[in-house]
Amino acid sequence: MTTKVTNHQPPGGGAAPARPLTDVAPTRQATPGEEVRSLLAGATTAALATLDEGGHPFGSVAPFGIVADGTPVLCISGMAEHTYNLDRDPRASLLVVEAPRPGDPLALGRVTLVGTVELVSEAGRDEARAAYLAANPGGIGYVDFGDFTFRRLVVERIRWVGGFGRMAWCTVEDYNAAEADPTRPVAASAVAHLNTDHAAAVLAIARVFTGHPDATAAVVDRLDRYGLDLVVDTPRGQAMGRAAFVKPVAHVDELRAASVELTRRARKLA
Amino acid sequence: MTTKVTNHQPPGGGAAPARPLTDVAPTRQATPGEEVRSLLAGATTAALATLDEGGHPFGSVAPFGIVADGTPVLCISGMAEHTYNLDRDPRASLLVVEAPRPGDPLALGRVTLVGTVELVSEAGRDEARAAYLAANPGGIGYVDFGDFTFRRLVVERIRWVGGFGRMAWCTVEDYNAAEADPTRPVAASAVAHLNTDHAAAVLAIARVFTGHPDATAAVVDRLDRYGLDLVVDTPRGQAMGRAAFVKPVAHVDELRAASVELTRRARKLA
Numbered sequence: 001m002t003t004k005v006t007n008h009q010p011p012g013g014g015a016a017p018a019r020p021l022t023d024v025a026p027t028r029q030a031t032p033g034e035e036v037r038s039l040l041a042g043a044t045t046a047a048l049a050t051l052d053e054g055g056h057p058f059g060s061v062a063p064f065g066i067v068a069d070g071t072p073v074l075c076i077s078g079m080a081e082h083t084y085n086l087d088r089d090p091r092a093s094l095l096v097v098e099a100p101r102p103g104d105p106l107a108l109g110r111v112t113l114v115g116t117v118e119l120v121s122e123a124g125r126d127e128a129r130a131a132y133l134a135a136n137p138g139g140i141g142y143v144d145f146g147d148f149t150f151r152r153l154v155v156e157r158i159r160w161v162g163g164f165g166r167m168a169w170c171t172v173e174d175y176n177a178a179e180a181d182p183t184r185p186v187a188a189s190a191v192a193h194l195n196t197d198h199a200a201a202v203l204a205i206a207r208v209f210t211g212h213p214d215a216t217a218a219v220v221d222r223l224d225r226y227g228l229d230l231v232v233d234t235p236r237g238q239a240m241g242r243a244a245f246v247k248p249v250a251h252v253d254e255l256r257a258a259s260v261e262l263t264r265r266a267r268k269l270a
Numbered sequence: 271m272t273t274k275v276t277n278h279q280p281p282g283g284g285a286a287p288a289r290p291l292t293d294v295a296p297t298r299q300a301t302p303g304e305e306v307r308s309l310l311a312g313a314t315t316a317a318l319a320t321l322d323e324g325g326h327p328f329g330s331v332a333p334f335g336i337v338a339d340g341t342p343v344l345c346i347s348g349m350a351e352h353t354y355n356l357d358r359d360p361r362a363s364l365l366v367v368e369a370p371r372p373g374d375p376l377a378l379g380r381v382t383l384v385g386t387v388e389l390v391s392e393a394g395r396d397e398a399r400a401a402y403l404a405a406n407p408g409g410i411g412y413v414d415f416g417d418f419t420f421r422r423l424v425v426e427r428i429r430w431v432g433g434f435g436r437m438a439w440c441t442v443e444d445y446n447a448a449e450a451d452p453t454r455p456v457a458a459s460a461v462a463h464l465n466t467d468h469a470a471a472v473l474a475i476a477r478v479f480t481g482h483p484d485a486t487a488a489v490v491d492r493l494d495r496y497g498l499d500l501v502v503d504t505p506r507g508q509a510m511g512r513a514a515f516v517k518p519v520a521h522v523d524e525l526r527a528a529s530v531e532l533t534r535r536a537r538k539l540a
Contacts, residue, residue, distance in 0.1 A: 048329075058384060059363050063375050100370070105333050106408075
């Protein structure tokens with residue numbers, strides 16, 4: 001069978017990226033825990049994997065919510081296969097995938113939360129119910145049915161994949177301590193806006209902060225509260241670079257000012 | 271823990287549906303195998319569940335295709351967790367869910383194909399590659415990378431859920447013999463068209479074919495190649511009913527004529 005590899009293997013190899021020509025200051029990046037929290041913040045439904053009677057992993061659809069301490073909660077029917085499975089063996093995982101968008105499904109962010117499912121105690125029921133309904137308002141039609149019970153996933157391992165080539169195991173400690181990136185809900189539209197309406201500013205940022213003063217073009221690939229990931233064209237080939245905001249964006253309303261300040265600095269240093 | 275129940279248990283019970291007043295001829299319905307084939311025909315990506323090192327079920331994103339005999343094929347990287355898992359234990363399932371639409375996620379159709387994953391043989395590689403790329407054209411960017419291999423899921427059990435209250439185990443024999451419903455790709459828009467533009471015809475059909483001659487209103491809930499599922503209002507309460515087309519729709523282009531013929535018959539028999 002296949003052996004472990006650590007890089008994709010394109011037929012004939014691939015072009016090496018251009019190297020920076022100047023020193024590049026290290027930039028802060030979101031931790032895996034922050035990535036996972038950001039992804040979960042907008043999610044309402046997971047693929048629940050349980051173990052069937054024969055020990056096969058069994059996938060099913062499971063709406064979920066998240067209570068204050070980060071624990072995912074389910075509300076499942078005694079009529080459902082996954083409930084039979086969990087009552088037999090509580091080991092499970094929840095796979096949560098970003099909302100689909102055009103393009104390759106493997107480019108979508110996703111996270112797998114692996115752990116053990118327990119019944120929510122009577123003391124925890126109100127919080128679980130509120131969290132579940134906050135994410136899934138339609139649940140009001142069934143959460144109080146006699147055959148439904150709230151369950152919590154005690155998370156033991158977390159695997160995050162941010163798309164092609166971005167992936168990490170996330171510790172439970174990191175996940176517990178992290179918060180969702182406040183810029184995430186607008187990140188895609190902010191990236192499009194920067195690339196469409198501020199191409200000259202993006203190029204200035206790329207030249208000054210990513211070590212490619214000879215850049216001929218640059219586009220923002222991703223944006224988070226800490227800065228911008230850029231794809232930079234140079235006469236020496238293409239490169240990925242990163243430019244940090246002066247300080248992390250604490251609220252989505254500060255994103256515009258942070259981008260303006262970064263551009264101002266780039267123009268001053270150019 | 272919970273015990274098996276066979277009906278949802280609304281608090282205080284629910285209203286009983288109105289019973290037909292006249293004899294209703296039995297109508298043909300899609301088999302679970304046909305439902306599964308119809309659902310898979312439009313799908314490109316599954317949630318793959320595998321077993322991790324500790325024996326927990328582990329969910330991941332897996333684009334897939336289907337070869338001529340109905341076997342799902344994957345193309346997975348030696349760098350991915352699910353590949354490590356499958357090389358250790360080949361038991362797996364694929365969960366495929368209908369494209370999201372507004373409303374409750376539990377109303378979406380889905381299927382879980384449970385089985386064992388094998389490497390595709392050299393003889394089967396061309397067919398697997400073509401089927402995978404037909405569903406996932408973006409795969410051209412990686413299918414020939416040295417770290418990717420094609421795998422096939424030998425299906426052993428199939429669980430279908432068509433939405434609230436519609437679910438069945440599907441035998442492998444039924445799945446193998448079934449074909450996708452040709453009306454499925456247009457079913458939702460055809461239902462909307464019938465309800466919006468042909469309400470009087472729908473009411474006539476409901477009165478004549480569902481055993482509720484006193485119906486005051488009716489809407490089409492679902493449509494398939496064999497007929498219409500209707501929600502019928504009567505002075506005695508609401509009921510679900512079904513009206514069969516005169517013959518099964520063999521091609522999507524015949525759907526309009528089948529609906530017109532059904533309406534004509536209803537008006538003649540009224």
